[in-house]
Structures are given as C-alpha cells and as structure tokens.
Amino acid sequence: MAPQPKARVALVRAQDYEPAGVRRALERALALLGGLEGVVPRGAKVFVKVNLLPPPSPPERGIITHPAFAEAVLALLKELTPHIVVGDDVHEARSFELGGYREMCRRLGVELLNLRERGFVEMALDGGVLKKVYIARAVREAEVLVNLPKLKTHALTTFTGAIKNLYGVIPAGLRTALHGEHPAPQEFAQVLVDIFAAARPALTVMDGIVAMEGAGPANGTPRPLGLILASPDAVAVDAVAQSAIGLDPLRVWTTYHAHRRGLGVGDLREIEVLGESLEGLRVRDFRLPPAAGEMMGRVPAPLTRWATRHLQAQPVVVPARCVGCGACVRACPTGAAQLRGKKAWIDRKKCIRCMCCHEACRYDAIALHLDLWGRFFRAAERVVYRDRR
Ligand code: SF4
Numbered sequence: 223m224a225p226q227p228k229a230r231v232a233l234v235r236a237q238d239y240e241p242a243g244v245r246r247a248l249e250r251a252l253a254l255l256g257g258l259e260g261v262v263p264r265g266a267k268v269f270v271k272v273n274l275l276p277p278p279s280p281p282e283r284g285i286i287t288h289p290a291f292a293e294a295v296l297a298l299l300k301e302l303t304p305h306i307v308v309g310d311d312v313h314e315a316r317s318f319e320l321g322g323y324r325e326m327c328r329r330l331g332v333e334l335l336n337l338r339e340r341g342f343v344e345m346a347l348d349g350g351v352l353k354k355v356y357i358a359r360a361v362r363e364a365e366v367l368v369n370l371p372k373l374k375t376h377a378l379t380t381f382t383g384a385i386k387n388l389y390g391v392i393p394a395g396l397r398t399a400l401h402g403e404h405p406a407p408q409e410f411a412q413v414l415v416d417i418f419a420a421a422r423p424a425l426t427v428m429d430g431i432v433a434m435e436g437a438g439p440a441n442g443t444p445r446p447l448g449l450i451l452a453s454p455d456a457v458a459v460d461a462v463a464q465s466a467i468g469l470d471p472l473r474v475w476t477t478y479h480a481h482r483r484g485l486g487v488g489d490l491r492e493i494e495v496l497g498e499s500l501e502g503l504r505v506r507d508f509r510l511p512p513a514a515g516e517m518m519g520r521v522p523a524p525l526t527r528w529a530t531r532h533l534q535a536q537p538v539v540v541p542a543r544c545v546g547c548g549a550c551v552r553a554c555p556t557g558a559a560q561l562r563g564k565k566a567w568i569d570r571k572k573c574i575r576c577m578c579c580h581e582a583c584r585y586d587a588i589a590l591h592l593d594l595w596g597r598f599f600r601a602a603e604r605v606v607y608r609d610r611r
C-alpha cells in the first residue's frame with residue numbers, strides 16, 4: 223500500500239512580480255491549503271521573517287525576498303490582523319531602503335523592524351548540537367511566525383530556503399561564531415536545524431519567482447522559475463523546492479536532519495503537492511554551487527580532513543573586483559580575511575572555508591575554487607545525488 227502523505231505543499235505559478243499576478247497566485251496557493259485563516263487566527267500578533275542581505279542587494283539581483291512578493295503576502299495578512307511586524311536582522315538600515323522594504327511598509331502601514339533593535343532572549347535547546355540559543359524578542363513574542371524565504375543556492379549548505387531563513391533570528395555575532403565553531407556543512411546544517419526547531423513558522427511561503435542559481439546565496443545568477451511554494455510545513459517546502467531544481471531533498475543536510483528529527487517532512491513520498499505538477503515544473507539545468515557539500519559527511523571518518531581540503535571550495539579574492547569595503551573581514555569568524563592596503567587578502571592557515579566572506583561580498587570579488595579532486599567529486603556527486611523522479 224502506498225504511504226499516506228503527511229504534508230501538503232501548494233505549488234503555483236507566478237510569471238513575474240507584477241502585483242496583481244502575484245496576489246492571484248498567492249490566493250490560489252493559500253486556497254489550496256484551506257485558506258490563510260486556518261493558519262493565522264484573526265487578530266493574532268504576527269511576525270513576518272523575510273530574507274534580507276547587506277546592501278547593495280537590489281531586488282532584481284535575486285538575493286533577497288522580493289518586496290513585491292512580501293507586499294502581496296502582507297496585504298493578505300492585513301485582512302486578518304492589524305498586528306503585523308515584518309523584518310530581519312541587518313547590519314545596516316540601508317538594507318531596508320535599498321531592498322525596497324522601507325517604502326513598501328510605509329505604503330502598507332506595517333511596522334518594519336531590524337530585529338537587533340528589540341533584542342534577543344535566551345532559550346534552552348534539547349536534542350541537537352546547541353544547548354541554548356538567543357532568539358529575537360520580536361519573534362518570541364509573536365503568536366504566529368510567517369516565513370518568507372527566497373529559493374537560492376548556497377556555497378556551504380548547497381541550498382538555502384525555509385530552514386536556513388530562520389538563522390537570521392539569532393544575533394549576528396552568534397551567527398558568525400557558530401560558523402567558526404561548526405564549519406563542516408553537515409554539522410552546520412544541524413545548527414541550522416536547532417535554530418529552526420526553536421523558531422518554527424506556522425506558515426512558509428517561498429519566493430521562487432526569480433530564484434538564484436550558481437554561487438549563491440549572494441553572488442549567483444538570478445534564474446526566473448516563476449514558482450511560489452506554500453505550506454505550514456517548512457521542511458516540506460524546502461523538499462519540494464529542492465526537487466524542483468534537481469536536488470534529492472534527503473541528500474541536503476538541512477532537510478535530512480529536520481526530517482530525521484520529526485520537525486517536518488523531507489521525504490517526497492510523504493508530501494502531497496497541490497496545484498501544479500512538480501514533475502512538469504522541474505528544472506533540469508539549474509546550476510548548483512561550486513562545492514561538493516552533499517558528499518561531505520558521507521566520507522569515512524579517517525578521510526574527513528582530506529575531504530574538507532578537497533570537497534569544500536576555497537575562497538579566493540579577485541583583486542580586480544575588490545573595492546576594499548571590508549565586509550568580508552567583518553564576517554570572517556577566524557580572522558583569516560584581512561584588508562591589506564585597499565584589497566582583501568585571505569590567510570589560508572586560518573581559513574575554515576565557512577563561506578561567510580563569500581556571502582558578505584556584494585562585488586563578486588570572492589571566487590570559489592575547487593581543486594581537481596573537488597571538481598571530480600562534484601561532478602560525481604551531481605550524478606549520484608540528483609533527484610531523478
Ligand atoms: S572582497 Fe568583497 S567584501 Fe571583501 S573587501 Fe573586497 S569587495 Fe569588500
């Protein structure tokens with residue numbers, strides 16, 4: 223007998239960010255799930271977590287949750303409750319201006335919050351790598367958490383979406399420190415899942431209208447997919463999105479660990495996809511990041527050091543593009559990224575290949591280098607781990 227689906231994900235099309243089209247698509251997705259009111263009680267205090275990155279990250283680069291997408295979700299939420307706060311934890315308030323969020327929230331009359339302004343509260347954790355964590359007060363105090371991730375690749379974790387978006391609810395300093403303490407992709411994924419367990423969204427709506435392929439999450443290429451995914455199960459949203467871009471969800475560490483811990487459903491056989499056919503929308507040529515992340519952790523223990531050296535990409539500064547802004551230096555947990563004169567420089571001995579510098583650089587001035595072994599295994603990994611359903 224075929225297994226019964228445990229999770230439902232609405233998968234709908236939206237050709238671009240034209241407001242009326244996005245709203246229609248969202249209404250369809252939510253109707254397929256039984257309506258927004260089934261997830262967000264009338265009058266509830268709602269926090270909406272978007273994915274913002276340091277400026278300059280204009281919406282058209284595919285780095286952030288598009289403000290037109292967020293606006294359409296917020297407008298629907300406003301029909302149910304006036305108590306809505308939207309935000310993320312950002313280093314510079316300019317992120318809100320340049321991302322189009324300041325203007326959009328003013329127009330809608332919704333509060334826009336930089337999470338650090340209201341502080342963080344300690345929370346004990348049970349069952350994963352972390353024993354405690356600090357979660358944004360605004361998130362803890364909300365009655366309903368709505369998660370609006372962007373569908374993107376990630377140089378360290380292969381994929382970033384629903385689970386990874388919640389990493390932004392902890393303080394920036396802790397985010398950097400945890401990268402330093404848990405640099406291996408499979409271990410860092412467990413940290414992400416710990417934080418996800420502490421901040422579980424009631425609803426996830428993923429912006430896959432224009433996704434990012436290649437060297438994500440900030441220096442890849444925008445890739446129009448025309449997809450919106452929605453579900454109360456964030457893990458299932460990630461799984462369907464991963465499958466749509468040709469990844470086997472249970473080979474992506476975040477999905478694997480969240481599924482194993484019962485925090486959601488990552489196995490496609492247990493997910494009912496509503497709306498469009500996943501098979502019909504699957505993108506066969508989606509470019510994945512230059513790293514063999516899924517294979518890391520699946521090599522025998524004695525080979526771990528060797529594997530780290532060869533399967534994880536190495537960041538390399540491209541001096542011609544470097545403007546000396548120092549963002550990589552501030553993001554580096556080990557002091558490996560430094561400024562020498564007006565150009566960045568990386569101390570190989572200190573580098574743990576966490577990719578924070580790559581994510582922080584907005585000038586595409588940190589390239590990812592895989593040696594011959596790395597390139598060979600990456601090619602093998604793509605053959606072995608691709609989702610062929
Ligand atoms: S590498 Fe990028 S982030 Fe680092 S200083 Fe140069 S431009 Fe800035």
Ligand code: SF4
Pocket residue numbers: 537553554555556557558559568569572573574575576577578579580
């Ligand atoms: S140089 Fe980059 S990859 Fe290396 S430790 Fe620093 S932030 Fe991480």
